[in-house]
Structures are given as structure tokens and as C-alpha cells.
Amino acid sequence: MPSYTVTIATGNQWFAGTDDYIYITLVGTEQCSERTLLDKPLYNDFERGAVDSYSVRVEENLGDIVLVKIEKRKYWMQDDWYCRYITVKTPSGDYVEFPCFRWLVDDKEVVLRDGRAHIPQDDKTGLVKQHRQKELETRKKTYRLNNSAALSRWKEWQPGFPMSIDANRHKDLPRDIQFDSEKGVDFILNYSKAIENLFVNQFMHMFQSSWNDFADFERIFVRIKNTISEYVMQHWKEDFMFGYQFLNGCNPVMIQKCTKLPDKFPVTHEMVSVSLERELTLEQEIEAGNVYIVDYKVLEGISPNCTDPCTLQYLAAPICLLYNNTHNKILPIAIQLGQTPGEDSPIFLPTDGEYDWLLAKIWVRSADFQHHQTITHLLRTHLITEMFAVAMYRQLPAVHPVYKLLIPHVRFTIAINTKAREQLICECGIFDKANATGGGGHIQLVQKCTKSLTFRSLCFPDMIKIRGMDSKEDLPTYFYRDDGYQVWEATKSFVSDVVCIYYTSDETVQGDEEIQAFVKDVCSFGMQDFDQCEFPKSVKTREELIEYLTVIVFTASSQHAAVNFGQLYLGMYPDEHFIEKPVKEAMGKFRKQLAEITSSIKKRNEGKKLPYYNMSPNKIPNSVAV
Numbered sequence: 001m002p003s004y005t006v007t008i009a010t011g012n013q014w015f016a017g018t019d020d021y022i023y024i025t026l027v028g029t030e031q032c033s034e035r036t037l038l039d040k041p042l043y044n045d046f047e048r049g050a051v052d053s054y055s056v057r058v059e060e061n062l063g064d065i066v067l068v069k070i071e072k073r074k075y076w077m078q079d080d081w082y083c084r085y086i087t088v089k090t091p092s093g094d095y096v097e098f099p100c101f102r103w104l105v106d107d108k109e110v111v112l113r114d115g116r117a118h119i120p121q122d123d124k125t126g127l128v129k130q131h132r133q134k135e136l137e138t139r140k141k142t143y144r145l146n147n148s149a150a151l152s153r154w155k156e157w158q159p160g161f162p163m164s165i166d167a168n169r170h171k172d173l174p175r176d177i178q179f180d181s182e183k184g185v186d187f188i189l190n191y192s193k194a195i196e197n198l199f200v201n202q203f204m205h206m207f208q209s210s211w212n213d214f215a216d217f218e219r220i221f222v223r224i225k226n227t228i229s230e231y232v233m234q235h236w237k238e239d240f241m242f243g244y245q246f247l248n249g250c251n252p253v254m255i256q257k258c259t260k261l262p263d264k265f266p267v268t269h270e271m272v273s274v275s276l277e278r279e280l281t282l283e284q285e286i287e288a289g290n291v292y293i294v295d296y297k298v299l300e301g302i303s304p305n306c307t308d309p310c311t312l313q314y315l316a317a318p319i320c321l322l323y324n325n326t327h328n329k330i331l332p333i334a335i336q337l338g339q340t341p342g343e344d345s346p347i348f349l350p351t352d353g354e355y356d357w358l359l360a361k362i363w364v365r366s367a368d369f370q371h372h373q374t375i376t377h378l379l380r381t382h383l384i385t386e387m388f389a390v391a392m393y394r395q396l397p398a399v400h401p402v403y404k405l406l407i408p409h410v411r412f413t414i415a416i417n418t419k420a421r422e423q424l425i426c427e428c429g430i431f432d433k434a435n436a437t438g439g440g441g442h443i444q445l446v447q448k449c450t451k452s453l454t455f456r457s458l459c460f461p462d463m464i465k466i467r468g469m470d471s472k473e474d475l476p477t478y479f480y481r482d483d484g485y486q487v488w489e490a491t492k493s494f495v496s497d498v499v500c501i502y503y504t505s506d507e508t509v510q511g512d513e514e515i516q517a518f519v520k521d522v523c524s525f526g527m528q529d530f531d532q533c534e535f536p537k538s539v540k541t542r543e544e545l546i547e548y549l550t551v552i553v554f555t556a557s558s559q560h561a562a563v564n565f566g567q568l569y570l571g572m573y574p575d576e577h578f579i580e581k582p583v584k585e586a587m588g589k590f591r592k593q594l595a596e597i598t599s600s601i602k603k604r605n606e607g608k609k610l611p612y613y614n615m616s617p618n619k620i621p622n623s624v625a626v
Contacts, residue, residue: 002061005089007053008038010046011082017048018072018081018104024054025069026088027111027127028062035071046081065090066128068098071109080105080175085576086112097579099398103175111135115579117401119502119512135397136514142174143394156528157421160447162379162387163526170418177393179415231609239350242361243322243330244477246294248612250563251372252480255322255330257468258286258293265293265319266341267334271349275333277326285323289474292322292330296367298375300339302445305438313436315370316363328476335360370437372563374445378425381560383446384458385410385624386417387526388552395518401502402515404577405495405549409556413624453527455535458551460488460559480562483601483615487558490593490617492550497586499546506541515539519548561620569618594618 006024010016022045026033038054039045045052065088072081083100090096097115104110111131123129143165155166167173235241246255261267269282276285285291300317307313321334331350337360338345348360389410396403425431425442432438437445456462464470464481472482503509510516516538523535539545578584594617605611613619 002058002091004033004056004058004062004065004091005053006038006056007051007087007089008046009051009084009086010048011084012049013082015048015080016082017050018046018079019044020075020079020081021073022046022081023071023073024056024086025071026056026058026062026065027067027069028065029125029127030061030063033058033062061091065096066114066125067131068112069109070100070104070112071107072104073107078106083110085115099577099579101577105175113399115577116399117404117502117578117580117583118399119401119508120514121508121511132397132399136395139397140394143390158443158447160450162383162450162453163390163528164383164386164417164421165390165414167418169422170415173415173418177412177414179412179419228610237358239331239361240329242332242365244610245365245368246292246322247330247475247478248480248610248614251368251376252478252562253376253463253467254294254296254368254371255292255467255469256294257289257474258291258321259468260286261321262295262319264339264341265295265321265334265336265347267321267347271347272321272323272333275323275331275350289471290324292324294320294322294364294368296364296371297339298445298448299367299370302370302437302441302448303439305432305436305441307433307439315436315441316367318360318364318367320364324475330475332361332364335364337363366436370435370441370445373435374437374442375449377560377563378420378442379446379449379453380458381555381563382413382417382420382624384453385413385552385556385560388522388556389413391518391521391526395521396514398577400514401498401578401583402518402549405498406552407577409553409623411623413556416624451530452532453530454533455551458555459547460484460554479604479612480615483597483612484558484562486597486600487594487615487617487620488550488554490590490597491554491558492546493593494586494590495549495553496546497589498583499542499549501580501582501586503542503545509542509545510540515545556623558615558620560624562614569620569622 004026006026008022010018022038023035024033024038025035033056036054036056038052040052040054068086068088070083070086081104083102083104085100086098088096088098098112099115100110100112102110111134113128113131118128120132123132155164157164165173170178232241246252267282272282276282278285278288278290280288282291296317296319298317299315302315302317304315305313316337317339318335318337319339320332322330323333324330333350335348336345337348341347348357350357352360388406392403392406392410396406398404423429429438431442435442457466461470464484469475469478469481472478475481503512519539520537523529523533523537527533527535536544536548539548578587598616598618601613601616605613
């Protein structure tokens, strides 16, 4: 009697094990096995982290094993179970791998394809075609997409936002995309630690009242101790530090080459001549490419927060002119705090009184903070990545190579965003309590910037070039750009390797109805076909698909790291969704490239008082998970 050896790996996370009954059915090209209870007498099966093996006996050979059906049934109370993978050893000694990496909750069954990735055109038999179609139908119900008009839309959390998951609370999410217990506890502990370190509970009144002097600011950050933060605290008032942060601070995406002074910012040569070092006029310095500008026009008209009836906060929409001096340091040379020049909006200069100039810079830095938190960070990494993630779950089955490619890079993103909508950016959330754009201003900002968000602005090289910041000779200390280029090219090379394994031609891309549905879903539903978004509705070539996927991976990992901080490093894939040797070789090549980039960044940073590590691959998280 033929016998198949089935090996099942249970997850390592908290509460991954189960005491429920687990049944298995092997589905082959010839026939199916009997439904078999997996149980070893006197042995506690399916413990956390366990790898258990069982024998499944059949009357006749099943043919090639193409599907495995796993069923969980209640023992005495429902006990969720996380299955990592299943392997089946056939009577002939061959091994077939079935990645799972999902939770089985309640009395649930899961049908798994073997671990090889397949695009729709690869499926030739009715059995696998039917499985593929059924999985997508189940996904579309889970992620609120069917023929009902009421359920065909994603959730619009606020008018004009990119669409998000249709769930009000974290616990309403599908189990597979919730935080696991460890991540949930980690989230709470890190949040509490941050609050404690910043004395936010003790000094919350400081955010909601006037400060007496700069010592109040220093008291908040007294517990933050590292070389960079201490150096910044010592030099934050100085012009070189103010300018440096536009290049390599947490919001290095605002500075752009000034090719012509806007009429709304009437700076003259006489105003700034004392700051120029090359014996050129301001116009000549601009023509030579030595002048840069930062414009926070998006903040104009945004409602400032009002934490109580008597405490109105304030917002500026400043314009700042910067000069690249002969030592390649970016220095501010003129600041206007409003968008309309005149007596009520004077131009501040370094030659003004010490505190006038310092306060002007503080207002610019305040505006930069508002833009960074709400646009650069929240909108352009968190919300955009969630939009891609929801479309992926709705349109791509687990067997699809693009699903396997993207799943590590959207891990926990929907969960962290749902938590943010519950606690951070909601009414009476932390934004409302401690942010000048709280109380609705942050909503207005996202709405305004979503209208102008384009797909090309998410392509790192395009984003740099559009701002005129692509010349390393002009700005040799723009490390965000230099490191970003390296990581973008390494990421694109990896994505290209994977795409070319499964798509042999442009026609193969065009014929993949699932990838086309995914791309269209992002534009038509996720971005709601906004007039200016210019997101593609289809991809016609392998090169277009490679760029599209590179944008997703880069945005979710490297770009988020540059404006935040990380956990799992880029290139580490603990859940092995791909099993094919060529893809694993591509992963190895990718990791090698990233290691080389890490090494070069480490070497460049040696001896620097302000080292830049935000784009170092060993510090880049795989996904937007924090």
C-alpha cells in the first residue's frame, strides 16, 4: 500500500500552536487520498515551532500531488493555528513543498498549491484553474470586492484620501494581516517606551501651552542619547545644520534646484550679497546652479489646530532660499514665512537680529515637520503602500509570482495603518493633542497632496531629477540621493531577475489577466482615477512591470526607512514563499549587492560627525510595519 510522508511546520510566533483536530487530504492528478486525521497518540501535536511528520496511506498512487487540503476542527474550544508550510514525500522519494504562512481560525479549511509560482497562463488543467479561481473569489469577499455595488468600493476613510482597507478597527481585519501577538505586544511596548523617553505624559502641557525658553525643548529630549542626536542638539541653531537637514534629515525630499526666483519671493542681490562667496550676483549664482529653494506652499490655507477654546496654534507656509557655498555646505540666505510678499510677510536674512533669524528658521523647521509627518511619511509611504497591498490581496492568488514577491514588503502595513486610524490620526488622537495640523489640518493636507500625487513622483530617480537634484558634482553631500540610487538599482535588478524568470516576453505580461487587474485596481479604485495621478491602468512590457514593482518594493522598504526607522532588513525573507532555485539565486545576488552597498556606506561614514545611515540596507525594513 503506497504511503506518503507529510511534514507540517507550525509557526514560531506566540500562540501559533493548536489543540484542535487537523485533517489533511492529498489531491493528485489521478485521484485524492482519504481525509486523514493527523494525530500521534500520547503526543502533543502542532505545538508552537514544532515540525511534525505523519504517514498518509492510500490504496493506489495519486499521481502528481498538486493540492493539499488542510482542515481544522474544534477539539473543545476554538484554538487558532498558524501553519508555516507542508512538505509531502511521495512513495518514489520526491518532495513537494506547499508554503502556507497563514492562520487557520475557527472551523476552517485551506487548500494549498505546491510552492512553484505560476502566472495564469501556466495553468493547463481544470483542477488548478478551479483552485485559482476559487481562491480569488474567497479573497475578493474577504477584502470586500464582489458584484454588489455596496461592496465594490474600497473604504474611503476621509474624502480625497487614497482608498484603504474596509475595516474600522484592527480586530476587524482578516486574521492573516493582523499583528501577531508578539508584534502587537512589541507595538504597545515601543509606543509606551517612546512616550516615557519623551516625557510626553509629564510634559504634554508643554505641547499645548507657550514655552518660556529653549531649555524647555531640551528637557523633552533629555533621555535621547546617541552621537548624532547629541551633535544635532549642540548645533541645531547653526545655519549649516539647518541646511544639512534638508539634504539628509528626516525629510530630504523638499529641497530643489532654483532656476528662477518666483515672483512671490522677491529676494534681491542686495539682500543676500553678504552671504554669497563667489563674487557673482544672485542671478549669476542661480545660473551657475548654486542656489536651492524649499517651498511649503501646500501649507497655505491649512487650518491650524485649536487644542482648547483659548489655545489657537499657528502654521506658516514659508519659502526658504539656500546657497551652496564654496565648502559645499548648504546655508539658508533668505526666508519668507508666507506665500504673499508684503509688509505682513517680510523676508528674513542672516544679517537680521540673532533671534529674528533663529525664529524664522524655527518656523521653517516647524513647517517641514508638518510636511514630513503628514505627506512624506503618512501619505507617500504608509497610505500608498496599503493601497498596493489591498489591491494585491484582492487580485493576486498566493501562487502568483508577483504575490510571492510583494508579500514580505506589505507585511503588517495594513495593520499599522488601521492602528493609526484608531489612535493617531483619528479625531481626538495624538495628532489632535500635540500637532499644529491636528484637529483636521492633517486631513486637509493629505487631501490637497493626494490630488497632485503622481506615479512618476514615486519613482526615486524621477523624483530626484524633477527637483534638479541629480548632479553629484553640485551636491556631493546629498547622501540620501546617492545611497537611494544604489538601493533603487539593486532593488530594480532583483525585481528584474524575478520578472524575467516568469515572463518570457512582453506578450506574456499583456496576457496575464491577474497582473492587469492588479494594476487597474490600484488606479481605478485605490487612487479613484484622480485626474492628476497618472497611475497606469495596465502594463504592456516587462520593463513597465519591473518599474511598477520596483516602485512598490522601494516605497515600502527603502523610502520608508529614509523617513522613519526599521526592523527586518531589506533582502531578508524568513517566510519562503518562493521555492524555485533561480529565484533563490536572485535573492542571494540581491543580498550580496545590498551587503556591498552597506559596506560602502559604512566606509564613507567613517570619521564623520554626522554619518548618514538611513538608506543603509542593513537598517532598511522590509515593509512599512512601524
